[in-house]
Amino acid sequence: MSYAALDPLDVAGRVVQLLEAGRRNSTYKLATVMALIDICVENTAAPDGSLTVPIDEIAHRIIGYYWNQVRSFHRHGRLVQVRRGLSIPDRIAEVRDILISDELRTAEAARESAHPVYRRLVRSVRLRIAQQPLTHLQTVPHSATRDEFLYNAAGFHKKMTMSDVDRIAVIVLRPRVPEGLRRTSVLLRAFVRSVWAHDVIDLNRAELDAEDVDGFLFGTDRTALRALVDPLRDMQSGRCFYCDGRLQSEVHIDHVVPWSMIPIDGVANLVATDARCNLDKSASIPVQDHVTRALERQFLADVSSLTRIPVLHKRTASAAHGVYAALPAGSLLWRSSGTYQPHSP
């Protein structure tokens, strides 16, 4: 079968179709698709429109999503994400406890530290995702038909060994697929989130509120970022990053590029604000000036060494670049409390 370059909307439509079909035994497929979307937003495709994605990178992202999700969900405890057996989230939960006791509070901090426990985790996760979602991501359920419009999956199979994965090492997204995933990322991410929350409710067989579950699974872990309050407030001379008003006792930590667009817990993407600006901005995309100012701050490395939360300057910059590039002209961007400006690319 040959794969003609797809129109961006067709890429999104095909991905939706892929995820609508069949009943899932775990949320791994959804995590893998989410990872591919985020990677496409943050990276520039090759001149022919393709993008080479290391399997390691997919594993890092998946660990990042589950890292927050393995927290205890109210009185339900940890939410189940597979139909049976020991799961990737179980492994992540174990490793997370060890690393948090070492003051590595976020998945990104763990990644940057290259802690041996984290490195072992990545190796085991990449094997699982190569054997499972990457082998069957594009297989039509209950059939042997593969519709490999995203990448060529030859070489992937359910019994792959670690050395098979080492040898293959990457997937190559077909020309125009990265552009398609990037340009439809807002829609696709919302779709994947809602399916994911739905699957989790189904897998846990409990009376769970869909909105609650969505907020829990995809919201940020505020406790991990609390360490930033004092250093950021000091570095900002006690003033709100957005309105320059004096910060009172209630200081919020805001993701400049919204967490719901691209989840990055790096100091380069985090600022101290008052409650008013943070709540008003909510998940809006800010005007580009705010991102530029956030990235130009001189004290990022100092705050990072005080808190052990990584800077992630390059990732924040490229994610912001991808987000604005995918945004239609005229989209309203948040400037300040109650004030928006149209995006002019």
Ligand SMILES: [Zn+2]
């Ligand atoms: Zn403010």
